[in-house]
Amino acid sequence: MIALCLLVVGGCSRGPAHRGDDPLPAPFDGAAVASPEQERFLHESEERAVAACMRQRGLSYREVPAGRAVAENPYGLLTETQAARNGYGLTADLLAGPPDDPNAELLARLDPEGRAAWRAALTGTGKDERTLSxxxxxxxxxxxxxCVYLGRMALYGSEWEQAALTVAGLTTRVIDQVLADPGFRSAQRRWADCMRANGEQFATLQDARGAIQNAAHDAGGDRVALQAVGRRELRLAERDAACQRQSDLPEAVRTAQKRVEAALPASSRRQAAELADLRKRALGPDPTGHRREPSAPKRPATMPRGGR
Known part of the structure; x- marks a missing residue:
């Protein structure tokens, strides 16, 4: 957000709530996604669990800070406040550059054998691999x-991986059917007409976002060019969000999604609810406060000592 705010005179400010800022539809009431605030909290909790697992194995590990999180709707819908603050959330990360690896210095002090052992402890040896479908x-x-897997299991429970994969598939199915819905397609044509009236030639929501992705790719590491792409991103996203509201696109998605989900078996909705419950338990009673750290899984310390 900060990087994009610097691209416009006057910086960013919180806009007033209005119709365009109503909660946007997402499959299964957003069971497959978390808010940026929740994502940060869960990332930090998971990193603490990973660090605890590595310590249990006699290895040092520095927690990786949470990256910049931006709310992203699975249909590509935007509120006008989101658009004004972050655009599509694409260029700011490129301007900020990749985050430093907090474990790079630690690994540099290890010999090749020690680095291999450290990485095996973190990501796994490959001897206990499972395939989920x-x-x-x-x-x-x-x-x-x-420890990456074991830390995640300590936070979410052993059912998380399969539950998340299952709901991801269900979400894909819902989105595909919503995008093919006649009501959605009609609203998207109204959106395209609105965009054309504002000088933007795009047929689909994905086309508009894709234009910024392509421009950012073409800019490469040229910061001046990326800043220009960022300014273009903000202008385009604001027009996009305004046209979404004017064409009633969020309501068309909501209506189509309700129809699609109603046709699914009850087991689908139950699986989505179970995933949401697993996340809720991981968040604890206060997702912004001080949840008890997840304990490290009880595994023997079999890896050689490394790091500090």
């Missing part, structure tokens, strides 16, 4: 003996 989702391979 779910309809409409790509297979997911996980190393169950690495």
């Amino acid at each position: 779910a309809p409409d989702s790509p297979d997911l391979r996980i190393n169950t003996d690495g």
Whole structure:
């Protein structure tokens, strides 16, 4: 957000709430997504669990800070406040550059054998690999003996990986059917007409966002060019969000989504609710406060000591 705010005179300010800032629809009431605030909290909790697991194995680990989080709607919908603050949330990360690896210095002090052992402890040896499957989702391979997996399991529970993969497939199915819905397509044509009236030639929501992605790719590491893309992103996203509201696109999505989800078996809604419950338990009673740190999984310290 800060990087994009610097691109416009006067910086960013909080806009008043209005119709365009009503909660946007997402499959299963957003069961597959977390808010930026929740994402940060969960990331920090997971990193603490990973660090505890590494300490249990006699290895040092510096927690990786949470990156910049921007609310992203699975349909590409935007509120006008989001658009004014962050655009599509694409250029600011490129301007900020990749975050420093807090463990780089630690690894540099290890010999090759020590680095290999450290990485195996963190991500797994490959000896205890499992493959998870779910309809409409790509297979997911996980190393169950690495602290990344064990830390996540300590936070969310052992059911999380399969539940998340299953709901990701269900979400994909809902989105595909909503995007093919005649009511949505009609609203998207009204959106395209509105955009054209504002000098923007795009047929779909994905086309508008894709134009910024392509421009950012073409800019490469040229900061001046990226800043120009950022300014273009803000202007385009604001027009996009305004046209979404004027064409009643969020309501068209909401109506189509309700119809699609109603046709799914009850088990689908139950699986989505179970995933949301797992996240809720991981967040604890106060997602902004001081939740008790997840304990490290009880695993023997089998890896050689490294780091400090």
